[in-house]
Amino acid sequence: MTYSTQLPTEELDDLIVQEKMQVALEYQNDAWADGAAEGIEPEILADAAMTMALSETVRLLGEERAEELISALRERILAGEFSPNRTLQ
Numbered sequence: 001m002t003y004s005t006q007l008p009t010e011e012l013d014d015l016i017v018q019e020k021m022q023v024a025l026e027y028q029n030d031a032w033a034d035g036a037a038e039g040i041e042p043e044i045l046a047d048a049a050m051t052m053a054l055s056e057t058v059r060l061l062g063e064e065r066a067e068e069l070i071s072a073l074r075e076r077i078l079a080g081e082f083s084p085n086r087t088l089q
Contacts, residue, residue: 007015028049035045058066080086 032045032049035048036042054066054070057069061069076082
């Protein structure tokens with residue numbers, strides 16, 4: 001007897017996005033490490049990464065949607081989502 005292990009399309013799409021996000025983060029980590037190895041300060045690396053990300057977001061989505069994204073990110077920051085000392089319960 002065989003069992004179907006197929007996921008609904010929406011779940012599969014979510015898994016694909018999660019996988020792409022993981023790969024993208026690995027690329028970002030590699031670029032960060034390369035910059036740090038070249039002596040670039042973390043603040044400069046962060047500013048450059050955010051500048052590039054925001055410029056590309058505005059180009060792709062427009063200023064209004066980019067502003068909505070920034071607002072959502074602000075809430076996530078205030079909720080501690082990006083804090084290195086955050087504990088998950």
